[in-house]
Amino acid sequence: MGTNRYDDTRAWYAISTHSGYEEKVAENIRQRINAVDMADKIFEALVPKEKQIQIRNGKRKVVEAKIFQGYVLVEMKLTDETWYIIRNIPDVTGFIGAGTKPTPVSEAEIKKIKQRMGVEEPTHQIDFSEGEVVSIVDGPFKGFEGSISEVDVQKGTLRVMVSMFGRDTPVELDALQVKKL
Structure with a gap:
């Protein structure tokens, strides 16, 4: 494919999805990585979740809740080809960024999100x-x-x-x- 108009260093990107389809989109990305042999360009699809305590019918229940409704994080090298593959997965509505150029999520933000996901103490849903x-x-x-x-x-x-x-x-x-x- 000719020249690449994107910075193709490995980075995390946020993609927006139809709400409620985050897991399906992440699974489709994982399948697409293997199907089109992209393991060297698309590395991971992540739906950030945390444990929360919700109260239903007077009982406490620990549930895994999505931190960002309608978003999936993807670690990849952004090229025309990977952009096209991700953009054309069903229920993906786009990349997060300015104009047509996706903006990478900073390492500091990814670290905070992963720390939040790794917290074993659930928060109460009040x-x-x-x-x-x-x-x-x-x-x-x-x-x-x-x-x-x-x-x-x-x-x-x-x-x-x-x-x-x-x-x-x-x-x-x-x-x-x-x-x-």
Whole structure:
């Protein structure tokens, strides 16, 4: 193929996909690498995920959630040929970059993403925000209402300001102990 208009050093690139098809796109890239003998130019396809604790039906469940919905990271040497191969995989909507030139993801960013993926301690998926008014459904403050003053995603707890004895009192509660009004 004539001259290459891209920098063909090995780098990570972010490609956008239709949301929900990230795994399928990554798998298609892996298959395409072998099918068209591109292992020396396209090295890895990665869907960044992290463990999260989600609360469903009052129960905690550890799930793997995508860090970036609608994106797949690809480590490759960018050439006209590799650009064409990736761009024509079903459900790929494009490369991330300025204009028509894909921008590599920095090594520092890749390192941060991989560290985040490697964290064994799952984060809690809490569907509450500061200022929200909630009803306490469990524990010694059951039946009280209050507004959330702080959300701790690491611990899965909320600090709720409960009005009692004529003043607001901060109470630390598990996210399972409250419900939205």
